[in-house]
Amino acid sequence: xxxxxxxxxxxxxxxxxxxxxxxxxxxxxxVVLSNNDGCIVSRTDEAKxxxxxxxxxxxxxxxxxxxxxxxxxxxxxxLYGDMSKRVMDTLRLLAPEVEVYSxxxxxxxxxxxxxxKLHDYAMFVKQTTELWTGIPVSVGVAPxxxxxxxxxxxxxxxxxxxKGVIVLQTPQQQMEALQKTAVEDIWGVxxxxxxxxxxxxxxTAWDLRNMSEAWAGKNLGGVVGVRLVKExxxxxxxxxxxxxxxxxxxxxxxxxxxxxxxxxxxxxxVATYIARAxxxxxxxxxxxxxxxxxxxxxxxxxxYQYAPSSRSAYVALPSATYLTNVLIAxxxxxVEALYQKGSKYIxxxxxxxxxxxxxxxxxxxxxxxxxxxxxxxxHIVDNVNFGMGxxxxxxxxxxxxxxxKMRQELRSNRFTTKWDELCWVK
Amino acid sequence: MxxxxxxxxxxxxxxxxxxxxxxxxxATGFGAPTDDYMDKGIDxxxxxxxxKPATFFMRVQGxxxxxxxxxxxxxxxxxxxxxxxxxxxxIAVVDGEMLIRRFEKTINKVRLIPETPKLSPMEIxxxxxxxxxxxxxxxxxxxx
Numbered sequence: 001x002x003x004x005x006x007x008x009x010x011x012x013x014x015x016x017x018x019x020x021x022x023x024x025x026x027x028x029x030x031v032v033l034s035n036n037d038g039c040i041v042s043r044t045d046e047a048k049x050x051x052x053x054x055x056x057x058x059x060x061x062x063x064x065x066x067x068x069x070x071x072x073x074x075x076x077x078x079l080y081g082d083m084s085k086r087v088m089d090t091l092r093l094l095a096p097e098v099e100v101y102s103x104x105x106x107x108x109x110x111x112x113x114x115x116x117k118l119h120d121y122a123m124f125v126k127q128t129t130e131l132w133t134g135i136p137v138s139v140g141v142a143p144x145x146x147x148x149x150x151x152x153x154x155x156x157x158x159x160x161x162x163k164g165v166i167v168l169q170t171p172q173q174q175m176e177a178l179q180k181t182a183v184e185d186i187w188g189v190x191x192x193x194x195x196x197x198x199x200x201x202x203x204t205a206w207d208l209r210n211m212s213e214a215w216a217g218k219n220l221g222g223v224v225g226v227r228l229v230k231e232x233x234x235x236x237x238x239x240x241x242x243x244x245x246x247x248x249x250x251x252x253x254x255x256x257x258x259x260x261x262x263x264x265x266x267x268x269x270v271a272t273y274i275a276r277a278x279x280x281x282x283x284x285x286x287x288x289x290x291x292x293x294x295x296x297x298x299x300x301x302x303x304y305q306y307a308p309s310s311r312s313a314y315v316a317l318p319s320a321t322y323l324t325n326v327l328i329a330x331x332x333x334x335v336e337a338l339y340q341k342g343s344k345y346i347x348x349x350x351x352x353x354x355x356x357x358x359x360x361x362x363x364x365x366x367x368x369x370x371x372x373x374x375x376x377x378x379h380i381v382d383n384v385n386f387g388m389g390x391x392x393x394x395x396x397x398x399x400x401x402x403x404x405k406m407r408q409e410l411r412s413n414r415f416t417t418k419w420d421e422l423c424w425v426k
Numbered sequence: 427m428x429x430x431x432x433x434x435x436x437x438x439x440x441x442x443x444x445x446x447x448x449x450x451x452x453a454t455g456f457g458a459p460t461d462d463y464m465d466k467g468i469d470x471x472x473x474x475x476x477x478k479p480a481t482f483f484m485r486v487q488g489x490x491x492x493x494x495x496x497x498x499x500x501x502x503x504x505x506x507x508x509x510x511x512x513x514x515x516x517i518a519v520v521d522g523e524m525l526i527r528r529f530e531k532t533i534n535k536v537r538l539i540p541e542t543p544k545l546s547p548m549e550i551x552x553x554x555x556x557x558x559x560x561x562x563x564x565x566x567x568x569x570x
Contacts, residue, residue: 023524023559025522085479086479086480089478090480131480131506132477132479132480133479133480133506134506415482422483422501423485424484424485425524426487426488426524
């Protein structure tokens with residue numbers, strides 16, 4: 001049997017989601033901004049051609065954006081999350097095994113498909129996904145994950161020539177693709193790694209492929225380096241992973257929409273983040289044994305000078321819990337302890353750790369187990385919030401005004417998840 | 427291309443439903459004799475959505491399709507995976523605008539037909555900025 005893996009990667013995913021419901025933007029430059037409208041996180045090819053940089057701050061690109069009439073959107077994670085699920089659900093029907101790697105890319109196991117039908121099948125995966133979900137994708141197919149990433153990158157770079165699909169099957173195809181790929185562009189090689197490689201005069205993926213495993217083991221961080229060289233040689237070493245359905249830790253961190261100075265507001269934000277994280281915790285039937293929090297302040301005068309300082313604290317709970325009110329009660333004293341009057345807070349976060357399945361919680365002699373009543377309360381809170389909209393029911397600590405909330409001035413409708421925000425047709 | 431041989435039907439089960447979704451009485455005294463006959467009950471999602479990842483809901487603005495009983499404010503269910511055959515009601519994209527119309531395809535021309543005397547059919551030339559977004563499968567309307 002031939003072992004083959006494919007990676008399916010959505011093209012400019014967030015921007016493509018926006019375009020699907022605003023077809024007038026097809027062929028036009030579109031960018032999507034990060035939380036708080038800070039940086040550019042998704043660009044269409046047309047926006048890339050204008051020289052707008054990925055992760056570039058919005059304010060630095062604003063002149064260029066206005067001049068070229070670029071469509072700008074705040075990130076709409078409700079929409080992107082739903083569209084991502086549609087893409088992944090489609091892929092699950094097309095391949096026996098799918099590993100969701102990120103919000104917009106998945107590895108597919110295509111082992112066992114006849115070699116001369118592989119390209120047709122990859123094209124079929126692409127066309128079906130695009131037809132059903134409306135999201136354009138690129139597909140790279142090769143014997144190993146690293147090679148499939150190389151193929152995918154080349155398919156994306158030359159959409160006209162490749163029609164969005166590249167299969168690296170023969171040694172000749174693999175050689176040509178690797179020669180066209182710089183070491184920086186190999187999956188898993190960071191900027192630090194590529195500097196090391198360039199020092200050894202290894203400039204392309206092909207150069208690296210031809211190094212011995214012994215050399216890689218010595219110079220590229222041991223087993224990781226060996227694996228990389230093997231993968232480039234088409235020997236699969238990175239297997240398909242099971243989905244991370246149960247998370248070992250759950251974090252909620254956000255930048256504030258504007259700077260926060262007051263302790264009260266800070267506590268509201270942290271309590272809200274706890275509520276959100278505890279909701280996720282209950283969704284995976286877990287209980288957390290410890291909570292960490294951190295507060296980030298930036299006391300510089302200019303908003304563009306970014307020299308943040310971060311303070312954090314940690315509390316181990318007497319017994320693991322999933323009750324929002326209990327978590328809030330343990331964390332609020334930490335916020336008070338960390339708070340420094342006069343500081344300008346720009347971000348806060350909480351991390352739930354030591355997560356165990358809630359059936360396995362060990363109670364100690366002095367702690368009362370979660371009462372049936374508080375369990376029921378959580379159940380009701382979750383049901384109301386899922387059914388009627390986030391934060392319909394919440395604990396009073398979380399505040400009612402939320403001046404610090406995320407800035408999303410240019411958000412489009414949640415076309416696929418909210419009944420009153422559907423797309424209009426004439 | 428020989429694509430058909432890999433994958434036959436348009437729909438192969440994107441709905442998820444488990445045995446456990448079937449309720450039973452869990453009676454404490456006698457076992458309820460109806461338990462063996464319990465159905466899952468009528469679920470509108472299951473009935474109205476044929477292919478979940480390809481199905482979208484949209485709201486109609488205006489009365490371009492009144493004679494097909496699609497009125498202003500109605501919700502239409504749109505399936506992107508259905509082949510747009512002549513005669514179906516579709517969501518078309520013309521010059522970047524999303525329109526609901528009846529699709530008419532003959533040997534040498536494509537037309538978009540509104541279902542109201544107030545608008546005239548639109549002929550789609552070869553060079554027009556035109557695409558089909560999806561096919562309308564159901565209409566949901568509120569009476570009171």
